[in-house]
Amino acid sequence: MPRQVFLYDPPDRFVAGTVGLPGRRTFFLQASAGHRVTSVSLEKTQVAALAERMDELLDEVVRRTGGNAPVPAMAPAEAADTAPLDVPVEEEFRVGTMALAWDGEHQRMIVEAQALVELEADSEEDLAEAEERLLQDEENGPPMLRVRLTGSQARAFAKRALDVVNAGRPPCPLCSLPLDPEGHVCPRQNGYRRQV
DSSP: OOOOEEEESSOSEEEEEEESOTTSOEEEEEEEETTEEEEEEEOHHHHHHHHHHHHHHHHHHHHHTTTOSSOOSSOOGGGOOOOOOOSSOOEEEEEEEEEEEEETTTTEEEEEEEEOOOOOOSSHHHHHHHHHHHHHOTTTSOOEEEEEEOHHHHHHHHHHHHHHHHTSSOBOTTTOOBOBTTBOOOGGGTTOOOOO
16 A cells, blocks of 8 residues: 655644643644644653754754754744644544654755554564565555644654643652542652651
8 A cells, every 4th residue: 555645735723732641641733724634643751752853953053054954943933833723623543653854955954753553573583684675665655644833843853843842740858759539649658648
């Protein structure tokens, strides 16, 4: 079956967002252009890693070009997007592999999110070889979301993504695990509560 590529070059909007209550949220990347909307689900840690790596890559582009690339040092206020995800949120696929690249010729950040695929192999070497073949197969691989962003769009995406990740449950001041509304058994207190 030929690979399905959801291409947004450029998107009208590319954001990370969630559906659900803190502690039970599902994270999504959502790209849209005109009436087309593509939503893919992923893990919270993947959203955080994508945002952090995107900022690092943009910083490196600025450093290597001596500040001549059209990349702002911070997310521009006018590019901020605080609106919720476009509804209905319909998952196209669950993300397994992500990739980032900078297209120096067109001055664009390229974000690729590929569907999660289970590979079977007899050894670690066979598994690594199967993964490499899968990534290189442009025609028959799993579905992929590919988005090309300007420097400003990329900075705005990274800022919002980190804000979304950090908007969850507050951490326990002792153990840093998330505090649940139903209560929290802190391993640092060995399950005991201090008497006041």
